[in-house]
Amino acid sequence: MDNGERFDTSRMKRSHWAAHFLEGWSVFIQNPLGKAGVGLLILFGLMAAASVIPPWIDPMYRPMTGVDPEIVRSVGPSLKHWLGTDFMGRDLFSQLLAGARIAFMVGVSAAFMTVVLGTAIGMTAGYMGRTVDTLLMRLADIIMVMPTLLFVLMLAALFGQLNIWTIVLIIGLFRWPGVSRVIRSQTLSLKQRPFIEAARVAGASHLRIIFRHIMPNVLPLSFLYMTFRVTSAITIEAALAFLGFGDPGTVSWGMMLQWVWKTGHMFKAPYWLLPPGICISLITLSFYMLGRAMDEVLDPRLRKEEDA
Amino acid sequence: MNARTAGTGNRNSEAEDLLEVEDLSVGYRTKRGFMRAVDGISFSLKKGRSLGLVGESGCGKTTVGMTLMGLLPPNGEVRGGRILFKGEDLVQKTEEEMQRLRWNEIAMIFQAAMNALNPVQRVEKQIAEAILTHAPDLPEEEALRRVEGLFQMVNLPGERMHDYPHQYSGGMKQRAIIAMALACNPDLIIADEPTTALDVIVQHQILEEIKALQDDLGISLIFISHDISIVADVSHDIGVMYAGQLVEYGSREEVFGDPRHYYTRALLASYPTLAGEKRDLVPIPGETPSLVAPPSGCRFCDRCDAAAEACSLERPDWLEISPTHRVLCARCLSS
Amino acid sequence: MPEPILKLEEVSKTYRTKGSMFGGRAAGLVKALQCVSLEVLKGEIFGLVGESGSGKTTAGRLIVKLESPESGRVLLNGEVLSTLRGRRLKAYRRRVQMIFQDPYQSLNPQLSIYESVVEPITIHRLAAGRERMERVLSMIQTVGLSPPESFVNRYPHQLSGGQRQRVAIARAMVLEPDFVVADEPTSMLDASYSAKIFNIILEMRKRFGITILFITHSLAAARYLCDRIAVIYRGHLMEVGTAAEVIHHPLHPYTRALIDALPKFGLAEQIPRYNTLLEEERAGVEAVGCPFFMRCRKAHRTQCGREVPGLEPVGPGRFVACFFPGNGGGAGGKGS
Numbered sequence: 001m002d003n004g005e006r007f008d009t010s011r012m013k014r015s016h017w018a019a020h021f022l023e024g025w026s027v028f029i030q031n032p033l034g035k036a037g038v039g040l041l042i043l044f045g046l047m048a049a050a051s052v053i054p055p056w057i058d059p060m061y062r063p064m065t066g067v068d069p070e071i072v073r074s075v076g077p078s079l080k081h082w083l084g085t086d087f088m089g090r091d092l093f094s095q096l097l098a099g100a101r102i103a104f105m106v107g108v109s110a111a112f113m114t115v116v117l118g119t120a121i122g123m124t125a126g127y128m129g130r131t132v133d134t135l136l137m138r139l140a141d142i143i144m145v146m147p148t149l150l151f152v153l154m155l156a157a158l159f160g161q162l163n164i165w166t167i168v169l170i171i172g173l174f175r176w177p178g179v180s181r182v183i184r185s186q187t188l189s190l191k192q193r194p195f196i197e198a199a200r201v202a203g204a205s206h207l208r209i210i211f212r213h214i215m216p217n218v219l220p221l222s223f224l225y226m227t228f229r230v231t232s233a234i235t236i237e238a239a240l241a242f243l244g245f246g247d248p249g250t251v252s253w254g255m256m257l258q259w260v261w262k263t264g265h266m267f268k269a270p271y272w273l274l275p276p277g278i279c280i281s282l283i284t285l286s287f288y289m290l291g292r293a294m295d296e297v298l299d300p301r302l303r304k305e306e307d308a
Numbered sequence: 309m310n311a312r313t314a315g316t317g318n319r320n321s322e323a324e325d326l327l328e329v330e331d332l333s334v335g336y337r338t339k340r341g342f343m344r345a346v347d348g349i350s351f352s353l354k355k356g357r358s359l360g361l362v363g364e365s366g367c368g369k370t371t372v373g374m375t376l377m378g379l380l381p382p383n384g385e386v387r388g389g390r391i392l393f394k395g396e397d398l399v400q401k402t403e404e405e406m407q408r409l410r411w412n413e414i415a416m417i418f419q420a421a422m423n424a425l426n427p428v429q430r431v432e433k434q435i436a437e438a439i440l441t442h443a444p445d446l447p448e449e450e451a452l453r454r455v456e457g458l459f460q461m462v463n464l465p466g467e468r469m470h471d472y473p474h475q476y477s478g479g480m481k482q483r484a485i486i487a488m489a490l491a492c493n494p495d496l497i498i499a500d501e502p503t504t505a506l507d508v509i510v511q512h513q514i515l516e517e518i519k520a521l522q523d524d525l526g527i528s529l530i531f532i533s534h535d536i537s538i539v540a541d542v543s544h545d546i547g548v549m550y551a552g553q554l555v556e557y558g559s560r561e562e563v564f565g566d567p568r569h570y571y572t573r574a575l576l577a578s579y580p581t582l583a584g585e586k587r588d589l590v591p592i593p594g595e596t597p598s599l600v601a602p603p604s605g606c607r608f609c610d611r612c613d614a615a616a617e618a619c620s621l622e623r624p625d626w627l628e629i630s631p632t633h634r635v636l637c638a639r640c641l642s643s
Numbered sequence: 644m645p646e647p648i649l650k651l652e653e654v655s656k657t658y659r660t661k662g663s664m665f666g667g668r669a670a671g672l673v674k675a676l677q678c679v680s681l682e683v684l685k686g687e688i689f690g691l692v693g694e695s696g697s698g699k700t701t702a703g704r705l706i707v708k709l710e711s712p713e714s715g716r717v718l719l720n721g722e723v724l725s726t727l728r729g730r731r732l733k734a735y736r737r738r739v740q741m742i743f744q745d746p747y748q749s750l751n752p753q754l755s756i757y758e759s760v761v762e763p764i765t766i767h768r769l770a771a772g773r774e775r776m777e778r779v780l781s782m783i784q785t786v787g788l789s790p791p792e793s794f795v796n797r798y799p800h801q802l803s804g805g806q807r808q809r810v811a812i813a814r815a816m817v818l819e820p821d822f823v824v825a826d827e828p829t830s831m832l833d834a835s836y837s838a839k840i841f842n843i844i845l846e847m848r849k850r851f852g853i854t855i856l857f858i859t860h861s862l863a864a865a866r867y868l869c870d871r872i873a874v875i876y877r878g879h880l881m882e883v884g885t886a887a888e889v890i891h892h893p894l895h896p897y898t899r900a901l902i903d904a905l906p907k908f909g910l911a912e913q914i915p916r917y918n919t920l921l922e923e924e925r926a927g928v929e930a931v932g933c934p935f936f937m938r939c940r941k942a943h944r945t946q947c948g949r950e951v952p953g954l955e956p957v958g959p960g961r962f963v964a965c966f967f968p969g970n971g972g973g974a975g976g977k978g979s
Contacts, residue, residue: 193748194745195748201709201739201740202766203733203763203766208766212751216754217751541906541907541908564908574835575834578834578838580861580867581863582866582890589838590838591838
């Protein structure tokens with residue numbers, strides 16, 4: 001075996017991360033919360049993936065534009081429409097499936113934005129310190145006290161209906177301060193650790209210290225926060241849609257709820273009201289449980305026991 | 309087993325054995341398997357004597373202390389042996405019975421003593437509380453008077469009784485901890501690295517304190533440390549531990565004056581001294597063996613200069629060098 | 644006579660401490676170093692011996708430029724540290740390295756041993772490809788982790804404390820620096836492992852001819868390793884001389900108190916007892932003079948309590964900061 005092969009660093013990096021992941025995963029999956037969370041998420045994932053099937057079977061199953069030509073009002077479940085139809089004869093089941101896709105899309109992309117922003121800003125503030133830190137953290141404070149929902153409502157009132165990506169962007173811009181606070185304090189404590197000082201003594205640049213030494217040590221925490229942020233993004237989107245400020249071009253669960261309400265079917269059509277309501281609750285719950293279980297994996301006290 | 313006969317009953321002293329540990333085995337359940345932290349150790353301690361347990365980190369010395377106190381963590385387990393304290397087996401005792409014994413008869417000075425004091429309570433109150441828990445009928449003034457006496461005993465100024473722990477220096481905190489250990493007049497004190505975090509001068513004062521108290525009050529002491537020079541300073545008897553086993557046991561003069569086990573010798577050879585000829589330090593090669601799957605033969609044989617093939621296969625037996633000096637080594641007769 | 648490679652000229656450093664919310668500790672200034680001057684000669688191992696809080700670590704951090712002095716100058720090879728910027732600073736970083744106290748904290752847990760040791764080479768672009776790898780491997784071999792191939796792919800949590808400290812030494816040495824600050828490199832390790840680290844340091848000096856500032860609280864370790872030592876107390880240098888001289892014939896009452904305090908089973912006859920330490924601090928006086936005045940049995944109230952003694956030569960290469968060096972005591976082993 002020659003040297004080059006033995007020190008294929010990328011391969012050993014992969015195996016290191018794989019080992020870490022497997023170790024974490026074994027703790028994670030032993031946790032009943034983690035198990036339930038993952039189970040539910042798989043279910044929702046399947047729903048989102050399955051959302052392409054009904055429109056492909058028959059155009060009348062298109063969640064937004066497909067209308068059953070024989071039905072013009074909301075009717076209960078039948079063989080043709082498993083969950084029934086809405087006020088103009090659209091299939092509720094295919095709407096529900098499409099809603100899962102939207103929920104994932106909104107939740108994950110908004111959370112991703114939040115966490116990328118929060119991590120970058122938190123690391124910068126923590127590492128740079130002094131004025132930069134003060135400025136960024138005051139900005140974070142200001143944004144943190146602004147009620148996101150109210151702000152979005154005002155924007156919607158000013159500019160009319162908001163595109164779904166605009167909503168994602170706004171959620172991202174408004175929810176990073178919490179993440180950045182946590183990442184900043186983590187960075188502050190990392191900055192004091194001798195291995196960072198060792199890198200400085202070795203002549204490492206600021207960028208190198210941030211990306212090579214600090215970031216790998218805060219990323220697990222960012223990841224944890226991402227799961228919690230998914231939850232909040234999904235609820236915000238649902239609330240907006242329900243209040244009538246959602247993207248009119250998409251079918252989200254919040255949107256479905258709004259249609260129930262607006263067409264006066266609130267108490268007449270439980271087959272229409274309950275599925276999206278339950279789905280919103282369950283998907284937020286599952287991300288929350290995921291986060292809690294991950295919390296346990298990352299908990300330093302738990303790690304200590306493993307070291308012993 | 310001959311280990312026990314070697315260690316006990318042979319000292320021609322009239323004092324009785326306060327503590328007799330027989331073939332004690334303790335371990336921890338870990339992810340990688342059962343870790344045998346202490347594997348079949350035996351020793352005895354007479355009233356008023358001090359025993360020093362010396363060894364490197366992971367040799368099981370702290371586990372011995374924790375087992376004697378009945379303070380093993382939840383994943384710890386006594387797998388065999390007896391701990392006879394005043395003739396009663398501590399291993400068989402329930403947690404409730406141990407609680408009565410703890411502080412009253414066996415007290416401990418912990419490794420991380422700096423953090424053993426509650427930061428939001430006055431020192432006098434903490435010590436008084438320790439007294440009152442074990443003597444609930446005592447009036448509080450009486451307890452506080454006893455705290456005052458304890459402060460005098462450990463050379464802490466009485467007016468500092470009312471202070472909070474953070475107002476104390478490291479040495480003062482350590483003295484307060486010692487006062488707390490003495491609070492219920494115990495017969496046995498276990499001191500686990502009591503001076504590790506202290507500076508040389510303070511360490512010296514604390515050690516002098518411990519020695520004097522032990523002499524005056526006739527308390528038995530088990531002194532646990534990685535530092536040979538400190539253990540030699542404080543203890544009458546020395547037990548050298550390696551990888552969960554006691555490998556050499558005897559009086560201080562015997563163990564350090566005429567060390568027989570190759571580990572003891574290696575440990576002494578790796579230690580820089582302040583006087584005498586300046587010699588090269590000889591580090592011990594290799595690493596300590598795994599305690600989850602320890603080698604079947606002598607545990608030190610991989611790192612030992614004198615090891616023969618047989619050493620790695622057979623479990624060594626105790627050899628008696630003198631009535632008070634014994635060694636767990638097959639090849640140590642030539643000194 | 645070898646020339647000095649490192650010079651500290653009247654260096655002072657003060658830290659501001661935050662007050663504690665629950666009283667007791669008020670916000671204030673901690674004078675870590677006060678007007679410290681010393682010279683370290685090329686190729687020697689110079690020991691800086693002191694208790695915790697004596698300022699010894701601060702001195703080390705100033706030298707590797709993790710901190711800047713408040714006043715005074717630090718010079719390496721005649722270059723003033725505080726003027727270094729940009730490329731010259733980076734060049735300085737290549738020549739001066741540090742070994743930290745706690746090997747459990749000084750390695751990035753996310754980097755493999757190879758990645759940790761190779762980083763300095765990458766930063767300074769000293770080698771690439773096969774040559775870079777060879778350099779890392781041979782350095783890991785040099786610090787006694789053998790065979791190096793079996794270590795490079797591991798991560799810090801898979802190594803013992805002593806092995807980690809060797810990796811940290813390899814990381815510092817891989818740049819082949821001129822000067823290394825070793826900040827209590829063995830205080831977290833077992834005795835048998837300390838000896839290994841000491842011997843590696845000696846080996847490094849022999850092989851690369853580096854100069855080492857060895858910071859320690861242990862006079863015994865200093866005796867073993869160092870050519871010359873300085874004893875530091877509360878930010879002041881108390882005594883400087885060859886290791887043998889300072890340890891076997893200490894002149895400053897503080898050094899004598901340190902030696903008195905060491906446990907010396909079996910060696911008591913060889914080491915005199917000096918009795919220079921007061922059991923209790925002097926009461927009712929303000930400490931404006933000698934830093935050791937409050938605990939010094941030999942101190943004269945008039946002079947020692949009012950003036951700070953300077954570090955004065957008392958013989959060739961021997962300096963003491965005391966008005967009455969070697970005064971009384973130490974005359975044979977009385978007591979003990």
